[in-house]
Amino acid sequence: MSRTEPAVFDFPTMRNLSKEERKSVTHSEFWIPEEERELYKRCLNALNAAGVPCVVAGAYAIYEHTGIIRQTKDLDLFCTPEAVLQAMRVLRQDGFITRLEQSHWLAKAVSRDNPEHFIDIIYGMGNGLALIDDDWYRHSTPAILAATQVRVAPPEELLWHRLFINERHRHDMADIAHLILCVGHQMDWKRLVAKTGDDWPLLLSQLLMFRYVYPGYRDQVPQPVLRELLERADESARQHSADGQEHELTRGTLISRFSFAIDVNEWGFHDLRAEKIRAMQRHPAVVALEQSDVWDERADHEDPAALPKTVDEEE
Secondary structure, three states: OHHHOOOOOOOOOOOOOOHHHHHHHOOOOOOHHHHHHHHHHHHHHHHHHHEEEEEEEHHHHHHHHHHHOOOOEEEEOOOHHHHHHHHHHHHHOOOOOEEEOOOOOOEEEOOOOOOOEEEEEEEEEOOOOEOOOOOOHHOEEEEEEEOOEEEEEOOOOOOHOOOEEEOOOOEEEHHHHHHHHHHHHHHHHHHHHHHHHHHHHHHHHHHHHHHHHHHHHHHHHHHHHHHHHHHHHHHHHOOOOOOOHHOOOOOOOOOHOOOHHHHHHOOOEEEHHHHHHHHOOOHHHHHHHHHHHOOOOOOOOOOOOOOOOOOOOOO
């Protein structure tokens, strides 16, 4: 194999798959319990018929890009805030309960027959950093889920989104490494670096982790990308010590709400997460969504910007 060509990863044999996983392979799609499958079909068919632009993300998207099967209890659909209103009107007419969970990023379409089954409609990031944009749909790819045509979220956006999921009970480093291993040679790294923006240290840390985990597949990440990020890190290391304002700030809560609660609650750091969420709640698209009449229910939650009082409270 030439050193200038990426080491395309070959999937291992499937002899260790469970009965359900073997079924998913023979059916050419992710295996889903029958009741959930019918709910997903109904939802997806309704959205497709109405032309609502949305993409499948979560475990099903990871499966589509990597072949990794992971049990999940819901379906994650990502769309822009503007498309959420259209989606909820369609699903409400189809008999779903429409529920606004947290106005800056999350809604649900809940089965009336079995409220334990639902579809997450995600239009932003839980930490308030960003809303879902048109890139998620523009760069998506066609696939089949529950015998229904869908669009699957692109690996670049999936990877970017997972940079910020580092909870003690939920850490997406493995998803990132598997995405790079399986489709890194096909990814638009320029777009990914641009989307990551000022949060590039998170991307660099995951690229270094990938090189550690898979030393034989370093070419899955283009060398110019790694060099650019390393040069940024070198420049950052040469800068003077942080000023007073930076000393009082933590970005830890952007990647883990729970693990860095103590920084804010007891050590007095400024919580950037709370600042971002409250700014996002004032975004015109979010305000319009919250004020819409499409909601059957609104979750009675505490302030989503508030942190748990102790680190172990939610465990």
